[in-house]
Amino acid sequence: MTEIDTPSPLRQDPPQFPMERKCPFQPPAEYAVMRAEEPVAKVRLAVSGKEMWAVSRQEHVRQVLTDPTMSSNFKHPGYPLQVPVPDDILQAMELPLVAMDPPVHGRHRKEIIPEFTLKRMQALTPRIQKIVDEHVDALLAKGGPVDLLTELAIPVPSLVLCELLGVPAEDIPEFRDFAETTVRSDVTPQEVGMAIHQMDVYLDKLVTAKEQNPTEDDLLGRVVLKNTEEGNLNHREIVALARMLISGGFDTLTNMIVLGVAALLEHPDQLAQMKADPELTRNAIEELLRFLSIADSAPSRVATQDLEVGGVKIKAGEGIINLTASANRDETVFENADQLDIFREIGLHSAFGHGVHQCPGASLVRVELKIVYDTLFARIPGLRLAVPVEELPFKRATLIQGLDALPVTW
Amino acid sequence: MPLSVHRERCIGSGTCVYTAPEVFAQDEDEGLVVLLTDGTDQANERAVRSAVERCPVAAISLDAP
Ligand code: SF4
Numbered sequence: 001m002t003e004i005d006t007p008s009p010l011r012q013d014p015p016q017f018p019m020e021r022k023c024p025f026q027p028p029a030e031y032a033v034m035r036a037e038e039p040v041a042k043v044r045l046a047v048s049g050k051e052m053w054a055v056s057r058q059e060h061v062r063q064v065l066t067d068p069t070m071s072s073n074f075k076h077p078g079y080p081l082q083v084p085v086p087d088d089i090l091q092a093m094e095l096p097l098v099a100m101d102p103p104v105h106g107r108h109r110k111e112i113i114p115e116f117t118l119k120r121m122q123a124l125t126p127r128i129q130k131i132v133d134e135h136v137d138a139l140l141a142k143g144g145p146v147d148l149l150t151e152l153a154i155p156v157p158s159l160v161l162c163e164l165l166g167v168p169a170e171d172i173p174e175f176r177d178f179a180e181t182t183v184r185s186d187v188t189p190q191e192v193g194m195a196i197h198q199m200d201v202y203l204d205k206l207v208t209a210k211e212q213n214p215t216e217d218d219l220l221g222r223v224v225l226k227n228t229e230e231g232n233l234n235h236r237e238i239v240a241l242a243r244m245l246i247s248g249g250f251d252t253l254t255n256m257i258v259l260g261v262a263a264l265l266e267h268p269d270q271l272a273q274m275k276a277d278p279e280l281t282r283n284a285i286e287e288l289l290r291f292l293s294i295a296d297s298a299p300s301r302v303a304t305q306d307l308e309v310g311g312v313k314i315k316a317g318e319g320i321i322n323l324t325a326s327a328n329r330d331e332t333v334f335e336n337a338d339q340l341d342i343f344r345e346i347g348l349h350s351a352f353g354h355g356v357h358q359c360p361g362a363s364l365v366r367v368e369l370k371i372v373y374d375t376l377f378a379r380i381p382g383l384r385l386a387v388p389v390e391e392l393p394f395k396r397a398t399l400i401q402g403l404d405a406l407p408v409t410w
Numbered sequence: 411m412p413l414s415v416h417r418e419r420c421i422g423s424g425t426c427v428y429t430a431p432e433v434f435a436q437d438e439d440e441g442l443v444v445l446l447t448d449g450t451d452q453a454n455e456r457a458v459r460s461a462v463e464r465c466p467v468a469a470i471s472l473d474a475p
Contacts, residue, residue: 066467106421113422113441282428346429348464356421358466363424 014051017043017321018082018185018297024394024403025263026338027293031056031326040312043321045080047185052080052319053312054297058327058350060310064320065355070301072357074099080300080319082399083182086189089196094236096244098357105356111226111233112241115219118363124164128368131159132375140379144409145386149258152376153406157253160368165245166218167206174202179250186397199246203239211235219245249361252294255395255402256365257372260288262392262406263340264373265385270342271377278374284342285369290349291340293325294401299353324350325401382410411450411472413458415443419469426465430457434470443469 019028034041034056043054055061064070073079075090097108114120135152142151158172167175181187181195207224214228215221220242227233233241264271264284274280299322303314314320327350329337334347352359359365377383385392386407393404413433422441426434433454437444450458450472462470 109421110440114439115441116424117422117436117438117441118424118427119436119438346460346464352423352466354466356467358421358423358425360422363428366428 014042014044016046017052017054018046018397020396021296021394021401024259024392024401025266025292025340027296027323027325027329031323031329034323035326035330040310040314045082047082047084050080050319052300052321053309053314054321054323055309056323056326056330057310058330058333058348061322061324061327061350062348062354063309064301064322065299065350065353065357067301067307068102069303069305069307070320071101071304072099072105072301073101076302076317078302078317078319080302080321082185082297082300082321084185084187084189084192085196086193089193093196094240096240096247097360098244098248102356107232108237108241109356109360111223112219112245112360115222116360116363118367121363121367124160124364125367125371127163128156128160128371129375131156132371136375136379145407146409148261148406148408149254149403150405152372153254153257153261156372157257157368158250160364161246161249161253164219164364165242166210166215166220167242167246171202174198175246176250179247180398182247183251183399184397185399196243199243200239203242203246204235207235207238207242245361248359249364251398251400251402252361253365253368255294255400256288256292256369258403258406259292259294259401260285260369260373261376261383261408262385262389262403263288263292264377265383265408266389267340267342270340274342274373275377275381278378280342281370281374282366283344283346285366285373286346286349287340287342287344288369289351289365290328290334290346292401293328293351295351295353295399296325296401297321297323298399299324299357322350324353380410383408384410411455413445413447413449414471415445416469416471417442417444419467421467421469423466426461426470429461429464430454433458434461 019030039057040055139151162169178195178199210221210224214225274284302319303316305316331337352362386409395402420442435444
């Protein structure tokens with residue numbers, strides 16, 4: 001056997017974070033080395049130069065995400081922010097749900113949980129199906145090759161989300177810009193500051209309009225209405241909630257669509273079986289969520305008390321990045337963890353996070369992906385990549401992994 | 411096997427409903443877990459075990475009556 005010179009993350013001290021994916025389907029190679037050699041390791045955030053901890057094994061990610069002494073407060077100086085938010089904007093900002101700690105977090109989450117139950121999301125099926133069908137009709141009419149990102153993966157989830165929330169579809173480009181800017185690490189603090197500011201000005205008007213004319217027809221309308229009666233949330237808190245739903249709901253489904261379709265096309269045997277038995281899609285979705293882990297390292301925490309993780313002492317005030325993409329490839333939990341296997345009995349994956357902050361939109365994701373994948377492969381059975389897989393342009397320097405285009409033909 | 415849920419802990423993620431729809435549901439008002447049956451049988455035991463493992467806040471347990 002020849003010695004292979006693997007770039008160990010431990011050689012640079014501490015290594016820079018985020019680490020880059022070399023392939024859109026695979027987490028950074030360094031994660032496997034970290035899991036094996038130093039599962040709780042110091043890293044240096046590229047965006048701020050600050051040192052943070054990164055945990056890469058599933059057991060430690062679960063421990064950190066369920067520990068009540070771990071704070072999600074973005075304003076804490078030790079919190080591992082991966083986007084350069086200017087400090088004055090950060091300090092003045094009304095923190096969204098994702099950045100709150102219990103018990104306040106629980107009170108706020110309660111306001112939207114009934115809106116996102118699996119049953120309610122399933123009830124959206126006819127409407128989502130119609131939106132998907134219209135876009136597939138347009139694709140077919142146009143003829144290949146087309147960019148599935150712009151023709152389907154961007155517009156479908158955007159329209160579904162806008163309808164659900166009750167925001168006008170014509171403002172989608174503005175939301176997209178906002179959602180994209182706030183998950184990138186290669187933007188300037190000014191750009192992030194502007195994006196947050198503009199979104200808050202916009203949402204302030206939108207929420208005010210709903211407060212003046214309460215409506216039961218959409219999510220934000222119902223949240224506003226309930227709060228005029230019960231007064232649990234104030235105006236600024238509703239704006240922050242809307243901001244979070246928009247920043248979390250745009251890129252995620254888009255990238256699960258393009259990366260999921262590309263991954264399935266790269267595994268034609270599995271795809272053939274899924275096409276023959278759409279019941280399999282449910283399982284395939286969970287596996288794609290695990291395998292792709294598009295929110296690579298999204299859930300971060302800051303310790304409010306000293307604690308020990310994997311034998312390493314972490315002090316109060318220190319930040320921790322949870323490498324969910326690494327936990328999802330933990331070979332002690334998943335057999336052949338680096339292989340896509342849509343037949344795999346789904347165990348615990350962390351694609352939606354873990355603990356009290358787990359993604360409230362998970363049921364929407366599951367329902368929407370099922371409709372998109374089933375419809376796309378049923379209506380365009382000859383669907384294939386229009387460029388070799390190595391040439392797929394993929395996103396870098398962003399918290400949400402994905403593609404910049406998905407050229408397909410049939 | 412007896413099964414119980416702890417609604418005060420539940421965060422309404424819906425994972426259990428997705429994993430074992432014959433056993434778990436979410437109520438309309440609060441979106442929190444409710445049990446459709448008070449125990450597991452052979453037919454659904456695997457799905458229930460998976461739901462227990464996958465609940466993000468350990469709000470389902472198989473041990474307590
Ligand atoms: S999986 Fe757990 S948190 Fe989610 S709805 Fe079921 S009991 Fe509640």
